[in-house]
Structures are given as C-alpha cells and as structure tokens.
Amino acid sequence: MALTNSQYTKIMRDYEERQNETRLLQDKRKNEVITKIPEYKILDDEAIDASMEYARMTLLNKADDADKRLNDLKVQIGRIAKQKALLLQKNGYPANYLDPVYTCPDCRDTGYIGTEKCHCFKQQIVDLLYSQSNLNEVLKAENFSTFRLDYFSKNDIDPASKLTCYDLMSMYLKNAKEFVANFSTSKENLLFTGNAGLGKTFLSHCIANELLKKGYTVLYLSAPQLFDILRKELISKNGEERATTELGRYVFNCDLLIIDDLGTENITEFTVSELNTVINERLLGKHSTIISTNLTPPEMKETYGERNFSRVVGLYTLYKFYGKDIRLAKKYSTL
Ligand SMILES: [Zn+2]
Structure with missing residues (x-):
C-alpha cells in the first residue's frame, strides 16, 4: 500500500495548482493596489x-567597495519594503495584503x-491510502464549534464521579481542549471508555479536527x-523490518x-500482541494515542x-463517559 505514480503525480499537480492560484490572487491584488495607489508602483x-x-x-x-555597496542596497531594500507596507496600511489594506497566501x-x-x-503531504498520503476523505467530511460536522x-x-x-452528565462532559470538553493546546509538549495519551452514543x-x-488544522x-x-493494516504489513514484510509502507x-x-471502537475487531492472539506493539512503540516514540472503547476496564483487562491493560491504565488519562445515548436525543431534536 504505497503511493502509485499516478497518485504521486496527482498530489504534485494539486500543489502546482495551488501555487498557481496563489500567484493569480497575488497578481490580482497587486493590480488592484497599483490602480488605487500609483505611488505604490513607483516604490x-x-x-x-x-x-x-x-x-x-x-x-x-x-x-573594492562591493561589501559596503551590498550592505547599502540591503538597507535600501528593507526601507522600501517598510514604506510599501505603510502605504498599504494608509490606504486601508493589511500590511501583508500582497504577500502570497499559502494553504x-x-x-x-x-x-x-x-x-x-x-x-501536509504526509496527511494527503494517509487520506488517499486510507480514504480518510470521508473523515474530512465528518470533521466539518463534528468539531469543537458544533459540540x-x-x-x-x-x-x-x-x-x-458524582457529577451530572452535563458537568462530566463539560470537564472532558475542557480537558480535550487543553489536550490540544498542550499537544506539542505534553505527549498525553487518552483512553475513552463508556457505552456507545x-x-x-x-x-x-x-x-x-483541531490538530489537523494546526498541521499535525x-x-x-x-x-x-x-x-x-497491520495484518497486511505483516504479510508484505516477509520477516524483514516491520512497517515498510508509508x-x-x-x-x-x-x-x-486515534483507535476508535477498540474491542469491535475480531480478537485473536495476533491483534492482542499487535496492540501491545503499537502502544509500546508509540509510547517510546513519544507520539500521542487516543483509544476509544465500549469495553469497561475489567473487560479490557480480560480481553x-x-x-496491555496496565500500560494503558497507567500511562493514559482516563475519560470515563457516562449517561444515556445522546444520539437519540439528537435524533429527536432535529425532528
Ligand atoms: Zn506543507
């Protein structure tokens, strides 16, 4: 499951298109500015x-005086850039209005x-290979602003916890936002348990959604x-170094x-031992993991x-969800 040539070409073409769009937008803005502010063109x-x-x-x-002359030019270029920015602002534009706008x-x-x-390239590979494109749609609907x-x-x-469902969720929501805010340094892992819905x-x-936006x-x-995925990796590796595909x-x-719905897979010796490897390697590499499961902690231990159980319980922050299936409440609220 590596990128095919045509997939690679498609991604690179998308980048080129984006660069073209950026240039077009920049040109358009520049023409607009020059028409409106003739002094800008002189600068x-x-x-x-x-x-x-x-x-x-x-x-x-x-x-002989090349160094000095180069330095003077540098100063001059810097000065003109500042004047241009000021001129833009004086005419009601943001100072960076003509800078390229990159995705x-x-x-x-x-x-x-x-x-x-x-x-951004790596994320596109994942999106392509594991058609997470539907995830992108889901994330538009399910994010902090729609919670x-x-x-x-x-x-x-x-x-x-002796908390109402509302207070419990408020707390988890706040903690989840902190998880995102501290993501670059905390390397926290989360375990979400509780019934479906x-x-x-x-x-x-x-x-x-939030971390993707931040470029993670x-x-x-x-x-x-x-x-x-792990089973296919295992087949393709032929006893060689594991995880050979992107x-x-x-x-x-x-x-x-994010491992969603742990426990819904067909549980075998293979899955149990692979879970152990994934959890360990990610802990060692200091990469965060979120596991979500309908199993109770004792069921997890049993399964x-x-x-596995002691690592997850010891090194993951537990979010124990409680309450009635909110999907029903949601369904009726939209009727
Ligand atoms: Zn990028």
Missing part, C-alpha cells in the same frame, strides 16, 4: 531595481521542506481498520493515532491481558 519599481542591482553585484562582486505556509504549497515531505453540551443531562448523576467518537473527532499528522482508524510507518509515528 515597487525602485524595489525591483535595487534587488536586481543586488543580484548583479553578488554575481560579479568585483568593486500551507510551512512548505509554501510545494509539499516539501528541503528534501523532506511536509506534514452541544445541552444534550447531556443535568439531572442524571454519574455514580463514579455518549460522545466518545465525537470528542475524538473534535481533537482530530493524524491517523484515525477503527480497531478493525488498524489490525487490517501507512504502516504512520501507525507508529504519526503525531496522533487484552494484564500487560
């Missing part, structure tokens, strides 16, 4: 002359940072999908792996064994 011409002179001098660099400023929509693939606390009961009290998947979608790589897999490596080293 712009001056800047071009100075830059060309600078380039020429760098290439030839023969005069991904990190790689300037080239897909690469140096010779390394940018995070509705009012579906959670203010009367129903969770016996474990209590918002576990929704909350993990909120987190995924996120892999969202149901447990059956995860083990399916997607396989991704399971182990993407910034956030995955003491070793």
Whole structure:
C-alpha cells in the first residue's frame, strides 16, 4: 500500500495548482493596489531595481567597495519594503495584503521542506491510502464549534464521579481542549471508555479536527481498520523490518493515532500482541494515542491481558463517559 505514480503525480499537480492560484490572487491584488495607489508602483519599481542591482553585484562582486555597496542596497531594500507596507496600511489594506497566501505556509504549497515531505503531504498520503476523505467530511460536522453540551443531562448523576452528565462532559470538553493546546509538549495519551452514543467518537473527532488544522499528522482508524493494516504489513514484510509502507510507518509515528471502537475487531492472539506493539512503540516514540472503547476496564483487562491493560491504565488519562445515548436525543431534536 504505497503511493502509485499516478497518485504521486496527482498530489504534485494539486500543489502546482495551488501555487498557481496563489500567484493569480497575488497578481490580482497587486493590480488592484497599483490602480488605487500609483505611488505604490513607483516604490515597487525602485524595489525591483535595487534587488536586481543586488543580484548583479553578488554575481560579479568585483568593486573594492562591493561589501559596503551590498550592505547599502540591503538597507535600501528593507526601507522600501517598510514604506510599501505603510502605504498599504494608509490606504486601508493589511500590511501583508500582497504577500502570497499559502494553504500551507510551512512548505509554501510545494509539499516539501528541503528534501523532506511536509506534514501536509504526509496527511494527503494517509487520506488517499486510507480514504480518510470521508473523515474530512465528518470533521466539518463534528468539531469543537458544533459540540452541544445541552444534550447531556443535568439531572442524571454519574455514580463514579458524582457529577451530572452535563458537568462530566463539560470537564472532558475542557480537558480535550487543553489536550490540544498542550499537544506539542505534553505527549498525553487518552483512553475513552463508556457505552456507545455518549460522545466518545465525537470528542475524538473534535481533537482530530483541531490538530489537523494546526498541521499535525493524524491517523484515525477503527480497531478493525488498524489490525487490517497491520495484518497486511505483516504479510508484505516477509520477516524483514516491520512497517515498510508509508501507512504502516504512520501507525507508529504519526503525531496522533486515534483507535476508535477498540474491542469491535475480531480478537485473536495476533491483534492482542499487535496492540501491545503499537502502544509500546508509540509510547517510546513519544507520539500521542487516543483509544476509544465500549469495553469497561475489567473487560479490557480480560480481553487484552494484564500487560496491555496496565500500560494503558497507567500511562493514559482516563475519560470515563457516562449517561444515556445522546444520539437519540439528537435524533429527536432535529425532528
Ligand atoms: Zn506543507
């Protein structure tokens, strides 16, 4: 499951298209500005002359006072840039109005940072290979801005925490936002437990959406999908080093792996031992993981064994969801 040539070409073509769009937009804005502010054109011409002179001098660099002259030019170019920005602002534009607007400023929509693939490229590979494209649609609907606390009961009290469902969810929502805010440093792992329909998947979608927006790589897999990938990896590796495909490596080293519905896969010795490997390798690599499951902690222990269980319980932050299926409440609220 690696990228085919045509998939690679398609991604690179998309980048080129984006760069073209950026250039077109930039040209359009520049024409608009020049028409409205004729002084801008004069400054712009001056800047071009100075830059060309600078380039020429760098290439030839023969005069005795070349260094001084280069430095003067640099100062001049900087001064003109400031004047241009001021002029824009004076006329009601943002100072950076004519800067290129990149979809991904990190790689300037080239897909690469140096010779390394940018995070936006890696995410596209995952999207392509594991058709997470439907996830993108889901994330438009399920994110922090659409999370509705009012579906959670203010009367129903969770016996474990002694909090109402509403207060419990408010707390988890706040914690999830902190998880996102501290993501680059905390390397926290989360375990969501509780029955279906209590918002576990929704909350993990909120987190995924937010981190994707921040440029992190996120892999969202149901447990059956995860083990399916690992099984195929195992077959293709022929006893060699594991995880040889882009997607396989991704399971182990993407910034956030979300395993949804753990326990719904066909549980075998293979899945139990692979889960152990995934959990361990990600802990060692300091990559965050979110596991969501309908199993209770004792059921988890029973299913995955003491070793898996103690690691997850010891090293993951537990979010224990409680309450009635909110999907019903949602359904009726839209009728
Ligand atoms: Zn990028």
